[in-house]
Amino acid sequence: MPIRAILTDIEGTTSSISFVKDVLFPYARRMLPGFVEARGNDPEVRRWLDAVAAQNGGLCDDRMTVEVLQGWIDEDRKHTALKALQGMLWADGYRNADFTAHIYADAAEALREWHDAGIPLYVYSSGSVPAQRLFFGHSSAGDLTGLFSGWFDTEVGGKREAASYQGIAEAVGAKPGDILFLSDIVEELDAAREAGLQTVLLDRREDYPTERSGEATHGHRRVETFADIGV
Numbered sequence: 564m565p566i567r568a569i570l571t572d573i574e575g576t577t578s579s580i581s582f583v584k585d586v587l588f589p590y591a592r593r594m595l596p597g598f599v600e601a602r603g604n605d606p607e608v609r610r611w612l613d614a615v616a617a618q619n620g621g622l623c624d625d626r627m628t629v630e631v632l633q634g635w636i637d638e639d640r641k642h643t644a645l646k647a648l649q650g651m652l653w654a655d656g657y658r659n660a661d662f663t664a665h666i667y668a669d670a671a672e673a674l675r676e677w678h679d680a681g682i683p684l685y686v687y688s689s690g691s692v693p694a695q696r697l698f699f700g701h702s703s704a705g706d707l708t709g710l711f712s713g714w715f716d717t718e719v720g721g722k723r724e725a726a727s728y729q730g731i732a733e734a735v736g737a738k739p740g741d742i743l744f745l746s747d748i749v750e751e752l753d754a755a756r757e758a759g760l761q762t763v764l765l766d767r768r769e770d771y772p773t774e775r776s777g778e779a780t781h782g783h784r785r786v787e788t789f790a791d792i793g794v
């Protein structure tokens with residue numbers, strides 16, 4: 564089947580899980596209390612703090628809200644409010660060069676090749692769109708933002724829901740069957756396949772030391788690097 568657009572996940576797909584879990588999440592956890600104290604009255608920050616407080620019975624003061632958010636970071640909750648706040652926190656880290664976003668060399672190379680071949684590239688991650696732009700703008704392979712034609716986060720819907728992929732196909736103006744979705748999570752690939760997208764499972768040894776095979780792949784084509792995708 565022809566591929567007219569490629570949609571990619573980030574964590575575990577273009578980039579290592581350990582960079583997100585061992586660098587980005589601890590940074591956000593550490594910086595959160597000072598950030599809320601300094602910027603808690605900015606409307607863009609307040610909006611998300613209030614959303615978290617409302618979800619917890621509306622009785623939270625900021626200190627309690629910070630504790631709730633730190634708990635969500637520990638649980639790796641993909642909550643839109645947490646992801647929006649994390650994006651704001653990481654902006655400082657990238658600006659101060661506290662870290663550079665990890666991208667697998669094979670992913671950077673393939674993304675450049677596909678872009679040069681005229682294939683539109685899109686990102687779909689639980690990380691907020693501003694966080695995605697920061698990530699690819701400060702990556703170990705340089706500023707890759709120019710390679711992408713569009714960005715999607717959980718504002719379009721959850722990554723395990725078929726409707727999200729239908730929404731993305733409509734937004735990019737392509738037939739679902741012409742889009743290839745890349746992810747390390749089989750439940751995300753299941754949802755994309757249900758919406759009619761083509762799928763490939765990234766099964767990177769660094770992220771998943773035990774190879775996923777047989778039933779664990781849910782019938783999705785499996786590769787270990789972007790070089791094996793063969794678009």
Ligand SMILES: CSCCC(=O)C(=O)COP(=O)(O)O
Binds near residue numbers: 573641690
């Ligand atoms: C681009 S922001 C850092 C990644 C992140 O916060 C996250 O939750 C990654 O989720 P993904 O959907 O890319 O697996």
Ligand SMILES: [Mg+2]
Binds near residue numbers: 572747748
């Ligand atoms: Mg992922």
